Amino acid sequence: MFIASDIMTDTFHTLRPDMSVPEAALLFRMASREEKRRIFGMLVVGPDGALLGMLSMYDLLLMIRPKHVQLWGVMDDIELGGLLENVCQQTKSVLVKDIMTTDVITVTPDTPVMLILDLMIKKHIRRVPVVDGDKIQGIVYISDLFYKIVDKLASESGGEKICMG
Amino acid sequence: MALVVKNSTLGDITVKEAMRRQTLSLFLDSSIQSAIKYLLKHKVSALLVTDLTGKPVGVVSKTDIVSAFYAGLPVDMSLESIMVGPPLFCRQDDSLEAALEKMRSNRVYRLYVIDQSDENVIGALAYPDVVALLYVYCRGCEQSAVNRRKSHLDDSAVLRFRVRDVMTPKVVSYRKSDSLAEIIEGMSQNRFSAVVVNDDNLQPVGVISKTDLMLAYNHGVSTEAQASQILTSPHVRSCDENEFIEDAIREMVFSELHRLFVHDDSPHNITGVLSLSDVARFRSGSCHACVGARITLK
Numbered sequence A: 001m002f003i004a005s006d007i008m009t010d011t012f013h014t015l016r017p018d019m020s021v022p023e024a025a026l027l028f029r030m031a032s033r034e035e036k037r038r039i040f041g042m043l044v045v046g047p048d049g050a051l052l053g054m055l056s057m058y059d060l061l062l063m064i065r066p067k068h069v070q071l072w073g074v075m076d077d078i079e080l081g082g083l084l085e086n087v088c089q090q091t092k093s094v095l096v097k098d099i100m101t102t103d104v105i106t107v108t109p110d111t112p113v114m115l116i117l118d119l120m121i122k123k124h125i126r127r128v129p130v131v132d133g134d135k136i137q138g139i140v141y142i143s144d145l146f147y148k149i150v151d152k153l154a155s156e157s158g159g160e161k162i163c164m165g
Numbered sequence B: 001m002a003l004v005v006k007n008s009t010l011g012d013i014t015v016k017e018a019m020r021r022q023t024l025s026l027f028l029d030s031s032i033q034s035a036i037k038y039l040l041k042h043k044v045s046a047l048l049v050t051d052l053t054g055k056p057v058g059v060v061s062k063t064d065i066v067s068a069f070y071a072g073l074p075v076d077m078s079l080e081s082i083m084v085g086p087p088l089f090c091r092q093d094d095s096l097e098a099a100l101e102k103m104r105s106n107r108v109y110r111l112y113v114i115d116q117s118d119e120n121v122i123g124a125l126a127y128p129d130v131v132a133l134l135y136v137y138c139r140g141c142e143q144s145a146v147n148r149r150k151s152h153l154d155d156s157a158v159l160r161f162r163v164r165d166v167m168t169p170k171v172v173s174y175r176k177s178d179s180l181a182e183i184i185e186g187m188s189q190n191r192f193s194a195v196v197v198n199d200d201n202l203q204p205v206g207v208i209s210k211t212d213l214m215l216a217y218n219h220g221v222s223t224e225a226q227a228s229q230i231l232t233s234p235h236v237r238s239c240d241e242n243e244f245i246e247d248a249i250r251e252m253v254f255s256e257l258h259r260l261f262v263h264d265d266s267p268h269n270i271t272g273v274l275s276l277s278d279v280a281r282f283r284s285g286s287c288h289a290c291v292g293a294r295i296t297l298k
Helices: A021-035 A057-064 A080-091 A113-123 A142-156 B032-042 B062-070 B096-105 B127-140 B145-150 B180-190 B210-218 B245-255 B276-282 B288-292
Strands: A041-045 A051-056 A127-132 A135-141 B003-005 B025-027 B046-050 B056-061 B110-114 B121-126 B173-175 B194-198 B204-209 B238-240 B259-263 B270-275 B295-297
Touching: A021 A041, A021 A057, A021 A080, A041 A135, A051 A057, A051 A127, A057 A080, A057 B032, A080 B245, A113 A127, A113 A142, A135 A142, B025 B032, B032 B046, B032 B062, B032 B210, B046 B121, B056 B062, B056 B110, B062 B180, B062 B210, B096 B110, B096 B121, B096 B127, B096 B276, B121 B127, B127 B245, B127 B276, B173 B180, B180 B194, B180 B210, B204 B210, B238 B245, B245 B259, B245 B276, B270 B276
Parallel strands: B025 B046, B173 B194, B238 B259
Antiparallel strands: A041 A051, A127 A135, B003 B295, B046 B056, B110 B121, B194 B204, B259 B270
16 A cells, blocks of 8 residues: 655755745756756745645736736727736735635655545645645645556556557 | 705716626625635625525625724634625616715715616625726716827817816825834725835835735734735836826726826825825816816705
Protein backbone atom coordinates (compact mmCIF):
# COMPACT_ATOMS: atom_id res chain seq x y z
CA MET A 1 0.00 0.00 0.00
CA PHE A 2 1.41 3.32 -1.04
CA ILE A 3 1.57 6.14 1.45
CA ALA A 4 2.02 9.89 1.00
CA SER A 5 5.79 9.81 1.45
CA ASP A 6 6.11 7.40 -1.51
CA ILE A 7 4.65 9.79 -4.02
CA MET A 8 5.24 13.24 -2.58
CA THR A 9 7.81 15.60 -3.96
CA ASP A 10 10.07 17.14 -1.35
CA THR A 11 11.54 19.91 -3.47
CA PHE A 12 9.14 22.79 -3.63
CA HIS A 13 9.21 26.56 -3.59
CA THR A 14 7.19 28.58 -1.12
CA LEU A 15 5.68 32.05 -0.93
CA ARG A 16 5.78 34.46 1.98
CA PRO A 17 2.53 36.09 3.16
CA ASP A 18 3.87 39.63 2.70
CA MET A 19 4.89 39.23 -0.93
CA SER A 20 2.91 41.28 -3.41
CA VAL A 21 0.94 39.55 -6.14
CA PRO A 22 3.45 40.49 -8.88
CA GLU A 23 6.28 39.11 -6.72
CA ALA A 24 4.31 35.90 -6.29
CA ALA A 25 3.84 35.69 -10.05
CA LEU A 26 7.59 35.94 -10.50
CA LEU A 27 8.08 33.08 -8.06
CA PHE A 28 5.51 30.93 -9.84
CA ARG A 29 7.58 31.32 -12.98
CA MET A 30 10.86 30.68 -11.25
CA ALA A 31 9.56 27.63 -9.40
CA SER A 32 8.19 26.19 -12.64
CA ARG A 33 11.60 26.51 -14.25
CA GLU A 34 13.55 25.05 -11.36
CA GLU A 35 11.15 22.22 -10.52
CA LYS A 36 10.72 21.42 -14.22
CA ARG A 37 6.97 21.25 -13.94
CA ARG A 38 4.31 23.88 -14.36
CA ILE A 39 3.43 25.08 -10.88
CA PHE A 40 -0.25 25.94 -10.35
CA GLY A 41 -0.26 26.31 -6.60
CA MET A 42 2.29 27.20 -3.94
CA LEU A 43 2.45 26.91 -0.18
CA VAL A 44 2.57 30.10 1.85
CA VAL A 45 4.95 29.74 4.75
CA GLY A 46 5.70 31.94 7.76
CA PRO A 47 9.20 32.92 8.93
CA ASP A 48 9.25 29.90 11.26
CA GLY A 49 8.44 27.54 8.42
CA ALA A 50 4.84 26.99 9.50
CA LEU A 51 2.22 26.47 6.82
CA LEU A 52 -0.04 29.56 6.67
CA GLY A 53 -1.99 28.94 3.51
CA MET A 54 -1.91 28.19 -0.18
CA LEU A 55 -2.07 30.37 -3.23
CA SER A 56 -3.37 28.69 -6.33
CA MET A 57 -3.80 29.57 -9.96
CA TYR A 58 -7.50 30.05 -9.22
CA ASP A 59 -6.87 32.67 -6.54
CA LEU A 60 -4.91 34.69 -9.07
CA LEU A 61 -7.24 34.11 -12.01
CA LEU A 62 -10.22 35.27 -9.95
CA MET A 63 -8.52 38.63 -9.54
CA ILE A 64 -7.69 38.84 -13.24
CA ARG A 65 -11.20 37.99 -14.44
CA PRO A 66 -12.89 41.14 -15.74
CA LYS A 67 -15.86 42.19 -13.67
CA HIS A 68 -18.22 42.77 -16.56
CA VAL A 69 -17.68 39.72 -18.71
CA GLN A 70 -21.37 39.74 -19.59
CA LEU A 71 -20.73 42.74 -21.85
CA TRP A 72 -18.18 41.05 -24.02
CA GLY A 73 -20.61 39.54 -26.45
CA VAL A 74 -22.00 42.92 -27.40
CA MET A 75 -18.90 45.06 -27.26
CA ASP A 76 -16.50 45.44 -30.12
CA ASP A 77 -14.33 48.10 -28.55
CA ILE A 78 -12.52 46.13 -25.90
CA GLU A 79 -8.78 46.30 -25.83
CA LEU A 80 -7.54 43.18 -24.11
CA GLY A 81 -4.06 44.53 -23.59
CA GLY A 82 -5.36 47.51 -21.69
CA LEU A 83 -7.47 45.29 -19.46
CA LEU A 84 -4.53 43.23 -18.34
CA GLU A 85 -2.43 46.27 -17.66
CA ASN A 86 -5.23 47.68 -15.60
CA VAL A 87 -5.41 44.54 -13.48
CA CYS A 88 -1.65 44.59 -12.96
CA GLN A 89 -1.96 48.12 -11.58
CA GLN A 90 -4.73 47.04 -9.24
CA THR A 91 -2.86 44.07 -7.85
CA LYS A 92 0.30 45.98 -6.93
CA SER A 93 -0.84 46.70 -3.40
CA VAL A 94 -2.44 43.30 -2.89
CA LEU A 95 -0.36 40.87 -0.86
CA VAL A 96 -0.34 37.10 -0.95
CA LYS A 97 -1.97 36.97 2.49
CA ASP A 98 -4.88 39.06 1.21
CA ILE A 99 -6.03 36.41 -1.22
CA MET A 100 -4.48 33.10 -0.12
CA THR A 101 -6.64 30.19 1.01
CA THR A 102 -6.14 29.63 4.71
CA ASP A 103 -8.19 26.53 5.39
CA VAL A 104 -5.71 24.15 3.83
CA ILE A 105 -6.28 20.41 3.86
CA THR A 106 -3.10 18.54 4.77
CA VAL A 107 -2.04 14.91 5.11
CA THR A 108 0.77 13.24 7.05
CA PRO A 109 3.65 11.26 5.49
CA ASP A 110 1.96 7.98 6.37
CA THR A 111 -1.48 8.81 4.98
CA PRO A 112 -2.44 6.06 2.51
CA VAL A 113 -2.49 7.17 -1.12
CA MET A 114 -6.05 5.93 -1.60
CA LEU A 115 -7.24 8.25 1.15
CA ILE A 116 -5.47 11.12 -0.58
CA LEU A 117 -7.12 10.15 -3.85
CA ASP A 118 -10.52 10.21 -2.15
CA LEU A 119 -9.73 13.59 -0.57
CA MET A 120 -8.67 15.10 -3.89
CA ILE A 121 -11.86 14.00 -5.59
CA LYS A 122 -14.19 15.04 -2.79
CA LYS A 123 -12.61 18.41 -2.16
CA HIS A 124 -11.70 19.22 -5.76
CA ILE A 125 -8.05 19.77 -4.92
CA ARG A 126 -5.03 18.93 -7.01
CA ARG A 127 -2.22 19.21 -4.50
CA VAL A 128 -1.98 18.42 -0.81
CA PRO A 129 0.80 19.48 1.54
CA VAL A 130 2.33 16.68 3.57
CA VAL A 131 2.88 17.88 7.13
CA ASP A 132 4.59 16.16 10.02
CA GLY A 133 3.88 18.06 13.22
CA ASP A 134 4.81 21.66 12.37
CA LYS A 135 7.14 20.70 9.57
CA ILE A 136 6.20 20.62 5.90
CA GLN A 137 7.65 17.46 4.36
CA GLY A 138 6.45 17.75 0.79
CA ILE A 139 3.54 18.04 -1.61
CA VAL A 140 1.48 15.32 -3.24
CA TYR A 141 0.41 16.37 -6.74
CA ILE A 142 -2.59 14.73 -8.35
CA SER A 143 -0.52 14.20 -11.51
CA ASP A 144 2.14 12.25 -9.61
CA LEU A 145 -0.53 10.22 -7.89
CA PHE A 146 -2.18 9.50 -11.23
CA TYR A 147 1.05 8.39 -12.87
CA LYS A 148 1.90 6.14 -9.93
CA ILE A 149 -1.43 4.44 -10.59
CA VAL A 150 -0.96 4.45 -14.36
CA ASP A 151 2.40 2.72 -13.90
CA LYS A 152 0.77 0.13 -11.68
CA LEU A 153 -2.06 -0.45 -14.15
CA ALA A 154 0.37 -0.69 -17.04
CA SER A 155 2.52 -3.26 -15.30
CA GLU A 156 -0.63 -5.28 -14.43
CA SER A 157 -1.29 -5.59 -18.14
CA GLY A 158 2.11 -7.17 -18.42
CA GLY A 159 3.42 -4.44 -20.64
CA GLU A 160 2.92 -6.64 -23.68
CA LYS A 161 0.32 -7.09 -26.40
CA ILE A 162 -0.46 -3.43 -26.51
CA CYS A 163 -1.91 -2.94 -29.90
CA MET A 164 -0.38 0.02 -31.65
CA GLY A 165 -2.68 -0.37 -34.66
CA MET B 1 -47.62 63.23 -5.66
CA ALA B 2 -46.21 60.04 -7.02
CA LEU B 3 -43.52 59.58 -9.57
CA VAL B 4 -44.58 57.76 -12.66
CA VAL B 5 -41.80 56.49 -14.74
CA LYS B 6 -42.08 55.69 -18.40
CA ASN B 7 -39.94 55.31 -21.46
CA SER B 8 -36.69 55.61 -19.64
CA THR B 9 -33.55 54.17 -21.13
CA LEU B 10 -34.04 51.38 -18.63
CA GLY B 11 -37.85 51.61 -18.64
CA ASP B 12 -38.86 48.15 -19.76
CA ILE B 13 -36.03 46.34 -18.12
CA THR B 14 -36.49 44.03 -15.17
CA VAL B 15 -34.08 43.24 -12.40
CA LYS B 16 -33.49 39.86 -14.03
CA GLU B 17 -31.57 41.45 -16.89
CA ALA B 18 -29.19 43.46 -14.75
CA MET B 19 -28.66 41.21 -11.75
CA ARG B 20 -25.55 39.24 -11.02
CA ARG B 21 -26.34 35.59 -10.44
CA GLN B 22 -23.39 34.71 -8.29
CA THR B 23 -24.22 35.69 -4.74
CA LEU B 24 -21.34 35.74 -2.35
CA SER B 25 -22.12 34.95 1.23
CA LEU B 26 -20.32 34.05 4.42
CA PHE B 27 -21.59 32.75 7.74
CA LEU B 28 -21.94 35.29 10.52
CA ASP B 29 -19.18 33.68 12.54
CA SER B 30 -16.66 34.21 9.71
CA SER B 31 -13.91 36.73 10.38
CA ILE B 32 -13.64 40.24 9.01
CA GLN B 33 -10.41 39.07 7.42
CA SER B 34 -12.20 36.37 5.47
CA ALA B 35 -14.66 38.97 4.21
CA ILE B 36 -11.81 41.21 3.04
CA LYS B 37 -10.34 38.29 1.12
CA TYR B 38 -13.69 37.46 -0.43
CA LEU B 39 -14.45 41.03 -1.53
CA LEU B 40 -11.00 41.44 -3.05
CA LYS B 41 -11.02 38.21 -4.96
CA HIS B 42 -14.50 38.55 -6.34
CA LYS B 43 -14.30 42.29 -7.01
CA VAL B 44 -17.52 43.14 -5.25
CA SER B 45 -18.28 45.82 -2.68
CA ALA B 46 -20.40 43.78 -0.32
CA LEU B 47 -21.38 40.28 0.64
CA LEU B 48 -24.37 38.66 2.20
CA VAL B 49 -24.09 37.31 5.74
CA THR B 50 -26.13 34.23 6.63
CA ASP B 51 -26.83 32.44 9.88
CA LEU B 52 -25.58 28.90 10.28
CA THR B 53 -28.67 27.52 8.54
CA GLY B 54 -27.97 29.67 5.47
CA LYS B 55 -30.71 32.24 6.14
CA PRO B 56 -29.62 35.76 5.11
CA VAL B 57 -29.34 38.00 8.15
CA GLY B 58 -27.19 40.93 7.07
CA VAL B 59 -24.79 42.58 4.69
CA VAL B 60 -21.14 43.53 5.11
CA SER B 61 -19.80 46.15 2.72
CA LYS B 62 -16.42 47.76 2.21
CA THR B 63 -17.84 50.73 4.12
CA ASP B 64 -18.57 48.52 7.15
CA ILE B 65 -15.07 47.06 6.99
CA VAL B 66 -13.47 50.51 6.79
CA SER B 67 -15.57 51.53 9.81
CA ALA B 68 -14.28 48.50 11.69
CA PHE B 69 -10.74 49.61 10.79
CA TYR B 70 -11.50 53.09 12.13
CA ALA B 71 -12.97 51.63 15.32
CA GLY B 72 -9.83 49.59 15.88
CA LEU B 73 -11.58 46.21 15.79
CA PRO B 74 -9.30 43.21 15.30
CA VAL B 75 -9.52 41.61 11.83
CA ASP B 76 -10.35 38.24 13.32
CA MET B 77 -13.57 39.55 14.83
CA SER B 78 -16.78 37.98 13.49
CA LEU B 79 -18.94 39.49 10.78
CA GLU B 80 -21.87 39.37 13.17
CA SER B 81 -20.34 42.29 15.05
CA ILE B 82 -20.12 44.61 12.03
CA MET B 83 -22.87 43.50 9.66
CA VAL B 84 -25.85 45.68 8.83
CA GLY B 85 -29.18 43.90 8.77
CA PRO B 86 -31.58 42.82 7.62
CA PRO B 87 -30.65 42.71 3.92
CA LEU B 88 -32.96 44.48 1.47
CA PHE B 89 -34.52 42.36 -1.23
CA CYS B 90 -36.15 42.68 -4.60
CA ARG B 91 -37.51 40.13 -7.05
CA GLN B 92 -36.22 39.36 -10.48
CA ASP B 93 -39.47 40.45 -12.12
CA ASP B 94 -39.45 43.85 -10.44
CA SER B 95 -38.77 46.73 -12.79
CA LEU B 96 -35.27 48.06 -12.66
CA GLU B 97 -36.71 51.51 -12.01
CA ALA B 98 -38.50 50.31 -8.89
CA ALA B 99 -35.37 48.55 -7.66
CA LEU B 100 -33.24 51.65 -8.24
CA GLU B 101 -35.78 53.73 -6.37
CA LYS B 102 -35.66 51.31 -3.46
CA MET B 103 -31.86 51.56 -3.44
CA ARG B 104 -32.01 55.33 -3.53
CA SER B 105 -34.60 55.74 -0.79
CA ASN B 106 -32.84 53.27 1.49
CA ARG B 107 -29.42 54.73 0.68
CA VAL B 108 -27.95 51.36 -0.19
CA TYR B 109 -25.81 50.38 -3.14
CA ARG B 110 -27.26 46.94 -3.75
CA LEU B 111 -30.32 44.76 -3.32
CA TYR B 112 -30.40 41.02 -3.09
CA VAL B 113 -32.76 39.16 -5.37
CA ILE B 114 -34.98 36.62 -3.63
CA ASP B 115 -37.14 33.97 -5.30
CA GLN B 116 -40.92 33.55 -5.00
CA SER B 117 -40.61 31.24 -2.02
CA ASP B 118 -38.94 34.10 -0.10
CA GLU B 119 -36.28 31.65 0.89
CA ASN B 120 -33.57 31.50 -1.70
CA VAL B 121 -31.35 34.37 -2.67
CA ILE B 122 -30.76 34.00 -6.40
CA GLY B 123 -28.65 37.04 -7.17
CA ALA B 124 -27.71 40.60 -6.40
CA LEU B 125 -28.38 43.91 -8.09
CA ALA B 126 -25.65 46.52 -7.69
CA TYR B 127 -24.85 49.86 -9.30
CA PRO B 128 -21.86 48.67 -11.38
CA ASP B 129 -24.04 46.08 -13.09
CA VAL B 130 -26.83 48.56 -13.74
CA VAL B 131 -24.36 50.98 -15.29
CA ALA B 132 -22.78 48.25 -17.39
CA LEU B 133 -26.22 47.38 -18.75
CA LEU B 134 -26.91 51.04 -19.44
CA TYR B 135 -23.75 51.18 -21.49
CA VAL B 136 -24.90 48.23 -23.56
CA TYR B 137 -28.16 50.05 -24.33
CA CYS B 138 -26.39 53.24 -25.25
CA ARG B 139 -24.08 51.33 -27.54
CA GLY B 140 -27.03 49.72 -29.25
CA CYS B 141 -28.82 53.02 -29.79
CA GLU B 142 -28.13 54.86 -33.02
CA GLN B 143 -28.59 58.18 -31.27
CA SER B 144 -25.70 57.62 -28.90
CA ALA B 145 -22.69 59.84 -29.21
CA VAL B 146 -20.42 56.86 -29.79
CA ASN B 147 -22.41 55.57 -32.73
CA ARG B 148 -22.95 58.95 -34.33
CA ARG B 149 -19.25 59.59 -34.11
CA LYS B 150 -18.56 56.23 -35.68
CA SER B 151 -20.80 56.92 -38.65
CA HIS B 152 -19.31 60.42 -38.95
CA LEU B 153 -22.66 62.08 -38.45
CA ASP B 154 -22.62 65.74 -37.65
CA ASP B 155 -23.32 65.89 -33.97
CA SER B 156 -22.76 69.55 -33.33
CA ALA B 157 -26.45 70.45 -33.32
CA VAL B 158 -27.40 67.79 -30.83
CA LEU B 159 -27.47 68.99 -27.29
CA ARG B 160 -25.93 66.37 -25.06
CA PHE B 161 -25.38 65.83 -21.41
CA ARG B 162 -21.81 66.02 -20.35
CA VAL B 163 -20.01 64.69 -17.34
CA ARG B 164 -20.29 68.07 -15.58
CA ASP B 165 -24.11 67.80 -15.67
CA VAL B 166 -24.16 64.59 -13.65
CA MET B 167 -21.03 64.70 -11.51
CA THR B 168 -20.88 65.64 -7.87
CA PRO B 169 -19.21 69.05 -8.11
CA LYS B 170 -17.25 68.61 -4.94
CA VAL B 171 -13.90 67.08 -4.24
CA VAL B 172 -12.65 66.02 -0.88
CA SER B 173 -8.90 66.11 -0.88
CA TYR B 174 -6.24 65.47 1.70
CA ARG B 175 -2.53 65.95 2.07
CA LYS B 176 -0.01 63.16 2.00
CA SER B 177 0.73 63.82 5.66
CA ASP B 178 -2.91 63.48 6.79
CA SER B 179 -3.75 60.36 8.78
CA LEU B 180 -5.89 57.50 7.51
CA ALA B 181 -8.29 58.19 10.39
CA GLU B 182 -8.88 61.73 9.10
CA ILE B 183 -9.44 60.39 5.60
CA ILE B 184 -11.97 57.82 6.81
CA GLU B 185 -13.85 60.54 8.70
CA GLY B 186 -13.98 62.72 5.59
CA MET B 187 -15.15 59.85 3.41
CA SER B 188 -17.94 58.88 5.72
CA GLN B 189 -19.16 62.45 6.22
CA ASN B 190 -19.36 63.01 2.48
CA ARG B 191 -20.37 59.45 1.55
CA PHE B 192 -17.44 59.29 -0.86
CA SER B 193 -15.74 56.07 -1.81
CA ALA B 194 -12.41 57.70 -2.57
CA VAL B 195 -10.48 60.90 -1.94
CA VAL B 196 -7.72 62.70 -3.80
CA VAL B 197 -4.39 63.02 -2.05
CA ASN B 198 -2.30 66.12 -2.74
CA ASP B 199 1.34 66.91 -2.15
CA ASP B 200 2.45 70.00 -0.25
CA ASN B 201 2.06 72.13 -3.37
CA LEU B 202 -1.56 70.97 -3.59
CA GLN B 203 -0.87 68.95 -6.72
CA PRO B 204 -2.79 65.64 -6.85
CA VAL B 205 -0.48 62.67 -6.33
CA GLY B 206 -2.89 59.81 -5.93
CA VAL B 207 -6.18 58.45 -4.73
CA ILE B 208 -7.13 56.52 -1.62
CA SER B 209 -10.20 54.35 -2.01
CA LYS B 210 -12.10 52.11 0.38
CA THR B 211 -10.30 49.16 -1.15
CA ASP B 212 -6.94 50.74 -0.28
CA LEU B 213 -8.13 51.28 3.29
CA MET B 214 -9.42 47.73 3.52
CA LEU B 215 -6.02 46.46 2.39
CA ALA B 216 -4.25 48.69 4.91
CA TYR B 217 -6.48 47.22 7.64
CA ASN B 218 -5.59 43.70 6.56
CA HIS B 219 -1.89 44.62 6.43
CA GLY B 220 -1.94 45.82 10.03
CA VAL B 221 -1.33 49.50 9.18
CA SER B 222 -2.36 51.91 11.95
CA THR B 223 -5.18 54.41 11.33
CA GLU B 224 -2.71 57.01 12.58
CA ALA B 225 -0.39 56.27 9.65
CA GLN B 226 0.01 58.96 7.01
CA ALA B 227 -1.78 58.76 3.69
CA SER B 228 1.57 58.61 1.88
CA GLN B 229 2.22 55.21 3.46
CA ILE B 230 -0.51 53.49 1.49
CA LEU B 231 -0.49 55.52 -1.73
CA THR B 232 0.27 53.19 -4.58
CA SER B 233 -0.40 54.71 -7.94
CA PRO B 234 0.92 58.21 -8.55
CA HIS B 235 -1.99 58.79 -10.80
CA VAL B 236 -5.51 60.19 -10.47
CA ARG B 237 -7.83 58.60 -13.00
CA SER B 238 -9.85 61.50 -14.29
CA CYS B 239 -11.88 62.63 -17.27
CA ASP B 240 -12.67 66.00 -18.77
CA GLU B 241 -15.86 67.59 -17.49
CA ASN B 242 -16.93 68.15 -21.10
CA GLU B 243 -16.77 64.49 -21.98
CA PHE B 244 -19.96 62.66 -22.97
CA ILE B 245 -21.42 60.54 -20.22
CA GLU B 246 -21.15 57.40 -22.38
CA ASP B 247 -17.41 57.84 -22.68
CA ALA B 248 -16.97 58.23 -18.95
CA ILE B 249 -19.15 55.16 -18.33
CA ARG B 250 -17.06 53.17 -20.73
CA GLU B 251 -13.91 54.11 -18.89
CA MET B 252 -15.39 53.13 -15.54
CA VAL B 253 -16.86 49.86 -16.72
CA PHE B 254 -13.72 48.63 -18.42
CA SER B 255 -11.26 49.88 -15.85
CA GLU B 256 -13.51 48.52 -13.08
CA LEU B 257 -13.52 51.86 -11.34
CA HIS B 258 -16.29 52.98 -9.05
CA ARG B 259 -15.64 56.60 -9.79
CA LEU B 260 -13.73 58.93 -12.06
CA PHE B 261 -12.45 62.22 -10.88
CA VAL B 262 -13.32 65.09 -13.15
CA HIS B 263 -11.01 67.86 -14.25
CA ASP B 264 -11.51 71.12 -16.12
CA ASP B 265 -9.20 72.37 -18.87
CA SER B 266 -6.18 71.46 -16.81
CA PRO B 267 -5.84 67.79 -15.82
CA HIS B 268 -4.32 68.95 -12.54
CA ASN B 269 -7.40 70.84 -11.59
CA ILE B 270 -9.87 68.33 -10.18
CA THR B 271 -13.34 69.85 -9.99
CA GLY B 272 -15.59 66.96 -9.10
CA VAL B 273 -16.21 63.28 -9.08
CA LEU B 274 -18.47 61.08 -11.20
CA SER B 275 -19.48 57.92 -9.40
CA LEU B 276 -21.25 54.82 -10.63
CA SER B 277 -24.15 55.67 -8.37
CA ASP B 278 -24.42 59.16 -9.92
CA VAL B 279 -24.66 57.52 -13.31
CA ALA B 280 -27.03 54.75 -12.24
CA ARG B 281 -29.37 57.33 -10.70
CA PHE B 282 -29.21 59.45 -13.84
CA ARG B 283 -30.30 56.30 -15.69
CA SER B 284 -29.29 57.49 -19.09
CA GLY B 285 -26.56 58.22 -21.53
CA SER B 286 -26.15 61.75 -22.74
CA CYS B 287 -29.16 62.20 -25.02
CA HIS B 288 -31.70 64.77 -23.94
CA ALA B 289 -34.41 62.82 -25.74
CA CYS B 290 -33.81 59.83 -23.54
CA VAL B 291 -33.79 61.82 -20.34
CA GLY B 292 -36.75 63.99 -21.34
CA ALA B 293 -38.97 60.97 -21.74
CA ARG B 294 -37.90 59.51 -18.47
CA ILE B 295 -40.02 60.78 -15.66
CA THR B 296 -43.40 62.47 -15.53
CA LEU B 297 -45.27 63.67 -12.50
CA LYS B 298 -48.74 62.45 -11.73
